[in-house]
Amino acid sequence: SSELTQDPAVSVALGQTVRITCQGDSLRSYYASWYQQKPGQAPVLVIYGKNNRPSGIPDRFSGSSSGNTASLTITGAQAEDEADYYCNSRDSSGNNWVFGGGTKLTVL
């Protein structure tokens, strides 16, 4: 079982704000990174560190962390944001890495 827990599915109305969460004890020590994956495509990094976006990622994507929970927020969700989102971090031992189970985001 994954040491990082995500809600399996979340929906958001077009143009509204949605928060996708990731919970795990290791997140008290390590920031999560977040990946977007669309059907049939490779994952794409969208957030890393405290709240860093790679070049080319829209600024409607942001990250935050509190206690054992990391969050990915999409402010003003667009149709093209519909995808699976995965968090990733080191595990409690610090010597391995783990992905959350993923959250399927539907934009209504």
Next chain:
Amino acid sequence: EVQLVESGGGLVQPGGSLRLSCAASGFTFSSYWMSWVRQAPGKGLEWVANIKQDGSEKYYVDSVKGRFTISRDNAKNSLYLQMNSLRAEDTAVYYCARGQWLYYYYYYMDVWGKGTTVTVSS
């Protein structure tokens, strides 16, 4: 253009072996950690292994320890995953990814290949 291209996937019988390759281009391969991540059909992502720039540090998910070996050839800009004693549950798309460190504490994967498919079945 920064690019990673995986190859070597295919159909293999349980107990068999396969060697995956990942060809890197567009960046200084020897300066980066590298990772393998897999995704079983219809399932989520699973981290498999990481390797340091010079190969001196390697980390594996428990389920592949003793069966899989990550390695690299910096002269050939290539990453490898030797997979032995394959099981049905190893069936997945295998991605290679470039690793980055923030403050050498937070690891993330910023460039991904398109993946290569491994099917373990009799």
